[in-house]
Amino acid sequence: MNNFEDSEYIVYKRLANDVIGDLEPVVAKLRSQIKKGVHGYGVIKTQFLASDTLEKMEFYSKKMREWQSAINKSFALLDRIEILVNRNKERVKYLQGKCDELGIYNDKVETKVLQDKINPETKNVSVESLNLNQTARSSSIARFVNGEVLVFKKGRVDFSNDHNKEVLIGMSQEYLSKFIERYPSSVASIPGEVFANSGAKNRILKECIVFASNHIKTRSLKETNELLGGLLANAGNLTSIEQFANELKNLFNVMAKNYLKETLPESADEIDDKLACNEHSEFMPKSKVVAALADGLAGEAVQEEEQDSEEERKEKERETRLMMELDDLLGSLLDEDQEEIEQEQEQEEIEAQQELNERSEQQSIDEELEKQLELELEKVLRKDDINE
Numbered sequence: 001m002n003n004f005e006d007s008e009y010i011v012y013k014r015l016a017n018d019v020i021g022d023l024e025p026v027v028a029k030l031r032s033q034i035k036k037g038v039h040g041y042g043v044i045k046t047q048f049l050a051s052d053t054l055e056k057m058e059f060y061s062k063k064m065r066e067w068q069s070a071i072n073k074s075f076a077l078l079d080r081i082e083i084l085v086n087r088n089k090e091r092v093k094y095l096q097g098k099c100d101e102l103g104i105y106n107d108k109v110e111t112k113v114l115q116d117k118i119n120p121e122t123k124n125v126s127v128e129s130l131n132l133n134q135t136a137r138s139s140s141i142a143r144f145v146n147g148e149v150l151v152f153k154k155g156r157v158d159f160s161n162d163h164n165k166e167v168l169i170g171m172s173q174e175y176l177s178k179f180i181e182r183y184p185s186s187v188a189s190i191p192g193e194v195f196a197n198s199g200a201k202n203r204i205l206k207e208c209i210v211f212a213s214n215h216i217k218t219r220s221l222k223e224t225n226e227l228l229g230g231l232l233a234n235a236g237n238l239t240s241i242e243q244f245a246n247e248l249k250n251l252f253n254v255m256a257k258n259y260l261k262e263t264l265p266e267s268a269d270e271i272d273d274k275l276a277c278n279e280h281s282e283f284m285p286k287s288k289v290v291a292a293l294a295d296g297l298a299g300e301a302v303q304e305e306e307q308d309s310e311e312e313r314k315e316k317e318r319e320t321r322l323m324m325e326l327d328d329l330l331g332s333l334l335d336e337d338q339e340e341i342e343q344e345q346e347q348e349e350i351e352a353q354q355e356l357n358e359r360s361e362q363q364s365i366d367e368e369l370e371k372q373l374e375l376e377l378e379k380v381l382r383k384d385d386i387n388e
Contacts, residue, residue: 009102011117013095014109016088023085030078034071036381041067043376055362059369072149072163145179157186165193169200173207180207180228188229192259195252205252209245216241232283251284253277 044067048060099105151161159165168190171179180187187208195201208228215224221244225235231248238244257275261268278284 009095009098010104010107011109011113013092013099014107014114015117016091016095018114019088020085020092023081027078027081027085030074030081034074034078037067037071037074040377040381041071044373047373047376055365056369059366060373063373068163069149076149145182148175156189157183159186159189159191159194165191168194168204169197171200171203173203176203176207177210180204180211184211184227185229188231192255192257195256196259201252201256205245205249208248209241212244213241230285233285234282237282247281247283250277250281254279254284 041064044060044063048057048064051057051060099107148167149163150167151158151164157164159168187204190204195204208231211228212221212224215227219227220236221238221241222235225232225238225244231251232238232244235244238247253275254277257271257277257279260271260275264271
């Protein structure tokens with residue numbers, strides 16, 4: 001038995017050293033790329049600050065966002081690879097101590113022995129088994145989610161992060177569906193700034209309703225509400241998915257309204273007219289009941305949550321679901337006022353015509369700016385060491 005244990009120490013030390021040897025060159029290359037990326041970003045930022053036309057500002061602003069995203073992804077990858085390297089260095093240190101303690105000085109391991117150890121484990125490698133996201137070193141960590149980099153804090157997407165807010169506002173319906181299914185509790189931390197964007201608000205509302213409709217087959221509305229981070233107060237008093245959807249829409253409108261009035265206090269009356277909502281609904285969370293900025297009146301406190309009996313509540317939900325069609329519900333909830341739709345369509349037609357007229361001119365401007373930028377970046381990126 002002792003000989004078997006001794007050989008295990010040698011084999012695992014060799015495996016750990018091999019991992020370090022394979023990954024350290026990758027770390028060095030990533031650091032070099034990030035360093036070049038930061039310098040390249042600085043070149044683009046300089047051009048942006050020197051821009052003397054709107055076209056140049058838009059071009060360099062877009063380039064800055066692209067480079068910032070690439071740098072963020074590289075940092076996230078570097079962070080995880082360094083975690084693996086450091087883990088294996090700790091293993092080597094521990095295993096070397098065991099070898100010294102046992103008087104083992106022969107480190108030679110046959111290739112077949114290594115392969116016999118590696119082959120059975122290859123099928124077990126996964127994000128979960130590597131446990132990289134949970135142990136990333138910073139308090140806020142970046143994770144890849146369906147090809148996007150999102151910043152997490154304490155297990156939730158950190159929507160105080162500007163990058164996360166931009167990604168959320170730009171999410172497609174399909175991506176948003178996957179995101180909410182995977183991180184439903186993060187919905188509760190979305191700020192009013194996001195809901196002030198009507199397109200993002202409607203997409204999020206739709207996917208929350210779809211999520212709830214899928215989950216009330218096996219859960220109560222109260223439990224489903226908790227899955228979504230406890231969006232509504234007094235959720236035990238909800239009697240149907242339709243009521244849940246209406247109250248959720250009201251909540252999002254209140255949050256958008258509060259944000260807009262804080263940002264544009266001089267337009268408070270106009271905001272009140274355009275965003276009709278019930279700020280004193282019994283389902284409004286206390287944290288969202290705030291003073292109305294236009295008149296300074298504090299919101300009324302919401303009632304404490306009361307629970308229906310399990311049997312009564314489930315019976316009500318069963319009856320409601322039999323009479324309900326989700327598609328009709330979504331259509332009625334997500335339709336904008338007819339006047340607003342007509343105004344938006346008219347504005348879209350005007351903008352489309354303007355875009356058509358300007359596209360050719362803008363394309364040639366972008367092509368010229370692209371050539372100039374490539375020449376500037378080449379001075380930085382063609383060198384192996386940018387400090388030369």
